[in-house]
Amino acid sequence: MAVNNVSDHSVMQIKDEDKDDVIAENDGNMATLTEDRNYVELVVSSIRGRIQQQPPRPACSCIFRIPTVLRRHNEKAFLPDLISIGPFHHGEKDLQVMEEIKLWYLHCLLDRNPTSETSLENLVEAIKSMEQHCRDCYEERIDMSSEKFVEMMVVDGCFIIELFRKWAKEVPINEDDPVFYTAWMRSALTKDLLLLENQLPWKVVDCLFHHTKEKDKPESKALLLLALKFFEPFAFSQDPHADRPLETEHLLDGIRNSLLASYPQAETNSYWDAIPSVTELLQAGVEFKVRSNTWDNMLDITFENGVMEIPPTEIRGNGESLFRNLIAYEQCNQSINYCNFTSYAVILDNLINTSKDADFLIQKGIIVTDLSKEDIACLFNRLYSDTSVEYFCYVELTENVNAYYQDRWHRWQTILRRDYFSNPWSIFSLVAALLILGFTFLQTLYSLLTYY
Structure with a gap:
């Protein structure tokens, strides 16, 4: 019995130890679960x-x-x-010099006091009333206080309208104004004002313009026309059109609308085939013509009966920047369905493969530039890289060009004209050869007939 008691006691002791282990294990599991739950709650809280x-x-x-x-x-x-x-580059160290000129232009505007509404208080109040609209025009959340944001809108907007009025000579130009009397400044300023990241909402500029416009001055032009006249020499030298029935979003959008004003909307498609280069098309008999030297429809390229007509375009030093910002605007703005400038870049890239192609278009007066033919070729060969053209605007043009190019008869005609009809001596030689061949045939035929 004693042995059994000892055995029972040992068994009970083992069971007690197992129970303690189970309790300890459960406590550990509970601690782990609690720790996991705390971890999950922290992550969820962070995400939320x-x-x-x-x-x-x-x-x-x-x-x-x-x-x-x-x-x-x-x-x-x-x-x-x-x-x-605007806010994207506001406060950058390299751009601080112009901040003083902006404030001086604001002083010039207020000092003239053109209307009873032209007071700094009225201008600030007017822009403050549209602050949320202005913020919504930018794709990013603008981390600026209300006071700082409205101040920036007023100062930048007044500088722009004062600049346009001075250029149109609606207001006097101070003889010490560096914008007009420093050779390089106008070009640099024009390029900067047409950058996509450097825009003000049009509603701001238009509001400030009407608050500072002299009501009894008949020669005063509309804001958009003033802007287009200012940018005309730097916007491919196209004649400005301010009558396109579209709401203007900002200056770059206004330039784009003006350049599209006389361009008829053609059939668009997501799929198209590239066309051959200028050199290849010339070998197939295609003739290139400048469109009657008109400067108001640079995008209206046509092809008919083997003749491609392209309106003239002037490309200055700022040409690449303007092209790229117009293309970027088409790529970023979801409300733009027709990628006109991206499509134009595709066509010019197809046509210009080498500097020889660029030189031909320059000699024809289709491209007017002070850049080298190598620079022009390099510009168009990489202009629309990494873009997406959902609606290509030259579908019919590319189909007609490729159909003409693939017809061998046109290529044979070109070879005949080039090799045998290019000058009088070639024509004379061809005629002489044909006559000799004809006489030889007749002589052979006569001999055969005489024999038989």
């Missing part, structure tokens, strides 16, 4: 704190940061050299 309840950018946004995929091809084409307009 950063969840965006609204879309990342308003549907009405029209001023964008240039995407890296487009910026990397030529970053300088998108960055201001002289002046910042």
Whole structure:
């Protein structure tokens, strides 16, 4: 019995130890579960704190940061050299010199006191009333206080309208004004004002313009026409059109609308075939003509009966920057369905493969430029890289050009004209050869007939 008691006691002791182990294990599991639950709650809390309840950018946004995929091809084409307009480049150290000139232009405007509404208080109040609309025009959330944001809108907007009025000679130009009397400044300023990242909402500029416009001055022009006249020499030298029935979003959008004003909307498609280069088309008998030297429809390229007519385009030093910003605007703005300038870049890239192709278009007067033929070829060969053309605007043109190019008869005609009809001596030689061949045939035929 004693042995059994000892055995029972040992068994009970073992059971007690197992029970303690189970309790300890359960406590450990509970601690682990608690720790896991705390971890999950922390992660969930972090995610919930950063969840965006609204879309990342308003549907009405029209001023964008240039995407890296487009910026990397030529970053300088998108960055201001002289002046910042709007919030994206505001406060950058290299652009501070123009801040003093902006404030001086504001003083000039207020000092003239053109209307009873032209007071700094009225201007600030007017822009403050549209602050949220202005913020929504930018694709990014603008991390600026209300006071700082409205101040920036007023100062930048007044500088722009005062600049346009001075250029149109509606207001006097101070003899010490560096903008007009420093050789390089006008070109740099014009380039900066047409950058996509350097825009003000048109509603701001238009509001300030009407608050400072002299009502009894008949020669005063509309704001958009003033802007187009200012940019005309730098916007491919196209005649300005301010009558296109579209709402203007900002200065760059106004330039785009003006350049599209006389361009008829053609059939569009997502699929198209590339066309051969100028050199290849010349070998197939295609003739190139400049469109009657008109400067108001640069995009209206036509092809009919083997003749491609292309309106003239002037490309200055700022040409690449303007092209790239127009293309970037078409790529970023979801409300733009027809990628007109991207399509134009595709056509010019197809036509210009080498400097020889570029030189031909320059000699024809289709491209007017002070750049070298190598620079022009390089410009168009990489202009629309990494873009997406959902609606290509030259579908019918490319189909007609390719059909003409693939017809061998046109190529044979070209060879005949080039090799045998290019000058009088070639024609004489061909006629002589044909006559000799004919006489030889007749002589042979006569001999055969005589024999038989």
